[in-house]
Amino acid sequence: MVEQLPKPTSTAVPDARPPSDRAWRRRLSQRTLWAYLFVSPAIIALLLFAIGPFLFTLWVSVHRWNLIEPVFQTPFVGLENYRYLMTRDEIFRRALRNTFVFAICGVGVNTVLGLMGAMLLNTRLRARIFWRTLFFLPIVTAPLALGMMWAILLNKHYGLVNTLLEFLSLPRQPFLSSPDQALACIIGIAVYQYVGYYIIIYLAGLQGIPQEYYDAAAVDGASRWQSFSHITLPLLRPVLLFIVVTNTIGALQVFDIVFAATTGLAGETSGGGPAGSTMVVVLHTYNTAFKFFRMGRGTAMGLVLFVIIFFITLVQLRLLQERT
Amino acid sequence: MYKRQQSAADIAGSTLKYLILILAGAWMLLPFFWMFSASLMTSKEVAHLPPPLLPAQPQWHNYVDVTQVVPLGRAYVNSLLVTSLTVVGILFTSSLCGFAFAKYEFPGRDVLFLLILASMMIPFFVTLIPVFYIVKQLGWLNKLAGLILPSAVSAYGIFLMRQFMVDIPDELLDAARIDGAGEFRIYWQIIIPLSGPALATLGSFNFIGSWNAFLWPLLVIQSRELYTVPLALNSLRTYGMESQFHNLQMAGTAVSVIPALLMFVALQRYFVRGIALTGLKG
Numbered sequence: 001m002v003e004q005l006p007k008p009t010s011t012a013v014p015d016a017r018p019p020s021d022r023a024w025r026r027r028l029s030q031r032t033l034w035a036y037l038f039v040s041p042a043i044i045a046l047l048l049f050a051i052g053p054f055l056f057t058l059w060v061s062v063h064r065w066n067l068i069e070p071v072f073q074t075p076f077v078g079l080e081n082y083r084y085l086m087t088r089d090e091i092f093r094r095a096l097r098n099t100f101v102f103a104i105c106g107v108g109v110n111t112v113l114g115l116m117g118a119m120l121l122n123t124r125l126r127a128r129i130f131w132r133t134l135f136f137l138p139i140v141t142a143p144l145a146l147g148m149m150w151a152i153l154l155n156k157h158y159g160l161v162n163t164l165l166e167f168l169s170l171p172r173q174p175f176l177s178s179p180d181q182a183l184a185c186i187i188g189i190a191v192y193q194y195v196g197y198y199i200i201i202y203l204a205g206l207q208g209i210p211q212e213y214y215d216a217a218a219v220d221g222a223s224r225w226q227s228f229s230h231i232t233l234p235l236l237r238p239v240l241l242f243i244v245v246t247n248t249i250g251a252l253q254v255f256d257i258v259f260a261a262t263t264g265l266a267g268e269t270s271g272g273g274p275a276g277s278t279m280v281v282v283l284h285t286y287n288t289a290f291k292f293f294r295m296g297r298g299t300a301m302g303l304v305l306f307v308i309i310f311f312i313t314l315v316q317l318r319l320l321q322e323r324t
Numbered sequence: 325m326y327k328r329q330q331s332a333a334d335i336a337g338s339t340l341k342y343l344i345l346i347l348a349g350a351w352m353l354l355p356f357f358w359m360f361s362a363s364l365m366t367s368k369e370v371a372h373l374p375p376p377l378l379p380a381q382p383q384w385h386n387y388v389d390v391t392q393v394v395p396l397g398r399a400y401v402n403s404l405l406v407t408s409l410t411v412v413g414i415l416f417t418s419s420l421c422g423f424a425f426a427k428y429e430f431p432g433r434d435v436l437f438l439l440i441l442a443s444m445m446i447p448f449f450v451t452l453i454p455v456f457y458i459v460k461q462l463g464w465l466n467k468l469a470g471l472i473l474p475s476a477v478s479a480y481g482i483f484l485m486r487q488f489m490v491d492i493p494d495e496l497l498d499a500a501r502i503d504g505a506g507e508f509r510i511y512w513q514i515i516i517p518l519s520g521p522a523l524a525t526l527g528s529f530n531f532i533g534s535w536n537a538f539l540w541p542l543l544v545i546q547s548r549e550l551y552t553v554p555l556a557l558n559s560l561r562t563y564g565m566e567s568q569f570h571n572l573q574m575a576g577t578a579v580s581v582i583p584a585l586l587m588f589v590a591l592q593r594y595f596v597r598g599i600a601l602t603g604l605k606g
Contacts, residue, residue, distance in 0.1 A: 034507035035428035042421035043436060045477035050443040053454035060453060067457065117348070120341060133592070134349045137356065140588040140595075142536035144554050145577045148561055149355040152362070152574075158567050160358055163374040192352070197599060204600035253449055256538050260561065282449050282539075289453050290543060302450040313445045 061299040068293070081300040092301060094276050095284040098183055099305075102280060103251035106190045111244060113191065114198025119232075121199065122206045132199075139196040147260025150189045151176060154261075176261055179277040186278050189257050194250075198243055205239030206232070245315050252309055255282040281305050363387070363575035367568040386575040393563055395548055396576060399556035404583075406471045406552055407534040413476025414530050415523055422485025423515050427497060437486075444479040449539075456543055470544040471552070475534065481526050488522035489515060525598040528591035532584050553580045 061081055065074040085092045121132055138146060153160050154175040162172045175185050209232065217227040262278050263271035270287045272279030281301060289298030362370055364382040369375065391397055424430075425437055455474055464470035492515065500510050516523070538554040545555060560576045563569065588595060 031428060031507060032430045035424040035430040035433075038420045038424035038428075038507075038511070039436060042417040042477050042482055043439070045417060045473075046440065046443045046479060048458065049455055049474040049477065050446050050451060050479065051439065053451035053458060054443075054446050056454035056457075057451055067453075071457065120345060123341065125341075125345075131345055131349060133589075134352045136588065136592070136596075137352060137585070140532050140536075140584045141581050142538065142554055142557070142584070144536070144538045144557060145581055146355065148557070148573060148577055149359050152567075152570055153355060153358055155567075158371070158373055158375050160354070160375065166374070192355075200596050200599045249447070253447055255449070259538075260558075263562075285449065285452070286539070290456075295453050299453050302452065306447065306450045309447055310445060 057299045057303060060295055061303050063296050065295040066293040067289075067295050077296065081296040082304070084297060085300055085304065089297070091272075091276060091279055091284055092281075095272070095279040095281045096304075098272075098278060099252055099254070099280045101183060102187055102190070102254055103248050105184075105187045106194070106251050107244060107247045109187070109191050110195050110198045110247065111240070113195050114243070115202050115236075115240075117195060117199045118202030118206055122203060135199050136196040138193045141193075143193060143256035144260045146193050147189060147257040150185075150192070151261045154185055177274060179275045182262070182274055182278045186254075186258055186261060189261065190251070190254065193257070194247065197247065201239060201243050202236070205236050209235050241315075245312055249309050249312050252305060253282055254280050255286070258283055359574045359578050359581075362570055363578045365571045367571060370570040371567040383571065386571050387579065390560070390572045390575045390579075393572060394556045394560045394576065395551060396553075396556050396579060398549055399551040399553045400579075402468060402550060403535060403553040406468055407531055407583075409472045410475045410534045411527050411530050413472065414478045414481050415527055417477045418481030418485045418526060419489075419516065419519060419523065420511065421482045422487075422489055423511050425482070425486045426489035426492070427494070427515075440479050440482050444483065452539075452543070459544065465544060466546045466550060467544075468550060471537075471541055475537075475540070478526075478530065481530070484526055485519065485522055488519060492518055521594065521597075524591055524594040528587060528595045529598045531587050532595070535584050535587075556580075 060071075062076060062078055063074045064077050064080075065071060117135060121128065121135075125131060152158075154162075156162065156172070156174040156177050159175065161175070165172055174181060176182050213231050213235075214227055217231060222230070258278050258280050259271055262273050270283075270291065272283050282305075285298050285301045288294045288301065361378055362375075363386055364384065365376070365379040365386075366381075366383055369379055421440075425433065425440075459465060459470045459474060462470075464473065496514055496518075497510055500514055505513070536554065537552075538558070541552045541555050542558070545551060548559070551559065557576055557580050560573050
């Protein structure tokens with residue numbers, strides 16, 4: 001890259017003390033060299049571990065490859081991998097559906113709960129930091145660890161949650177052992193884990209709304225509900241959009257929680273159980289690629305999810321540019 | 325706040341507020357409470373139906389026993405090594421690259437910056453298989469380098485650092501140049517000390533992300549002596565699914581969450597700002 005540098009142009013930062021033309025040019029080109037040196041570690045790493053692999057992914061997804069045979073001698077299969085996913089891989093379609101249900105429900109519930117939590121924490125409170133920290137604890141804890149804790153708490157025999165239900169004279173529930181309830185449990189664990197994120201972002205948004213607006217509304221006799229629906233909600237709109245977009249992207253990639261809560265149980269080696277009711281795309285990709293060595297199908301799955309995420313990310317980048 | 329007479333409705337509202345907070349707070353603490361409580365129980369107690377809330381006699385030796393089942397101490401050292409080197413790597417590459425984008429004009433700058441924005445749009449799992457292959461070809465499989473090096477760069481980090489450094493006045497750099505400072509020295513002695521808050525934000529974030537990382541280490545590491553803490557935890561999880569092992573599992577879990585919690589308490593302000601700024605997850 002460095003040797004074929006074009007001559008530095010006069011758009012460079014003006015020096016505080018303009019030296020003679022020749023020295024000026026030499027110093028500028030030196031500075032340009034430094035700039036290339038500064039960006040090169042990051043750029044090389046990104047090319048090697050992000051951009052390059054992405055192009056590689058596109059290539060692998062139209063080939064049949066098992067990771068062991070030489071990669072450039074593998075047969076080209078066109079869109080066969082994609083067709084297989086769409087027409088014959090029922091687990092994939094199940095996983096795609098579960099992933100969407102997970103993302104929509106998890107993000108939906110937390111968008112509401114998070115706003116309630118943030119508004120509560122934004123009022124006059126005793127020991128506000130203490131309460132805040134409580135909600136933030138799960139977001140710094142490994143999803144794997146939380147998945148393990150909740151898998152025990154939600155156990156149908158000895159789980160504490162069932163003990164609690166019994167105490168309240170409610171019927172015991174099978175939770176993670178039931179195909180009808182397992183996905184809801186996974187969503188519940190994710191809601192528990194991530195509600196703190198939503199609260200943090202909402203709090204930042206709420207603190208940006210000037211108190212005068214509320215004071216003026218109160219003088220005009222607005223009720224609490226009116227000042228919420230006419231001041232808070234409209235002014236939080238960008239924050240709300242940001243929260244929904246970024247968390248949907250994250251939720252579509254869920255893996256750790258499902259892995260921790262569903263693999264290793266009796267007869268469940270590939271996870272996503274019971275009966276595939278909690279299978280999600282990344283877990284299915286992991287199984288397809290690293291258990292059955294179907295790299296083509298694995299990458300194709302990832303790319304299908306990527307296309308979905310891509311459109312969501314476009315919105316996110318625009319939001320990010322507005323915010324920073 | 326405008327002044328109002330404290331009415332009965334206000335008192336009721338405030339009581340309700342604290343009631344909600346206490347209930348929600350109890351729910352947030354429940355798994356942590358159970359984790360610590362179960363980690364101190366005997367095998368008999370955790371397997372009892374229904375399980376007791378607290379151990380009759382705290383079994384502190386569980387924390388020693390768990391290290392007999394999985395190499396937790398070794399995993400701790402590995403995790404600290406991987407996490408700290410990853411964070412240092414990210415801070416270094418991001419700040420250096422962000423500095424160049426913020427303060428230098430060079431041919432191809434806009435194209436390269438676009439490249440960085442583009443790689444921000446690539447979720448990690450999409451490139452999982454190719455990166456695994458590349459790491460394998462580089463001979464980093466089942467080595468800690470395979471965990472550190474691919475993670476030691478962050479497109480978000482570069483973006484964040486650039487946004488922060490753009491606001492550092494050019495006059496500072498020019499003054500240093502007049503005093504004869506080289507470009508790297510400007511970076512190291514002027515830019516880095518001024519970027520403390522941005523570095524703390526990026527660092528605390530990636531510390532927690534790296535400490536908790538699971539899927540990538542699961543693929544790269546096979547040897548037990550190279551396990552990171554989440555891998556040790558996972559092997560503890562699959563070691564025994566039956567309830568009599570839950571005390572040891574929870575002891576392992578308790579030990580594993582401590583560094584991230586400590587980091588969070590120490591750098592809460594920066595961590596919170598990082599989330600508010602980018603919506604990134606740890």
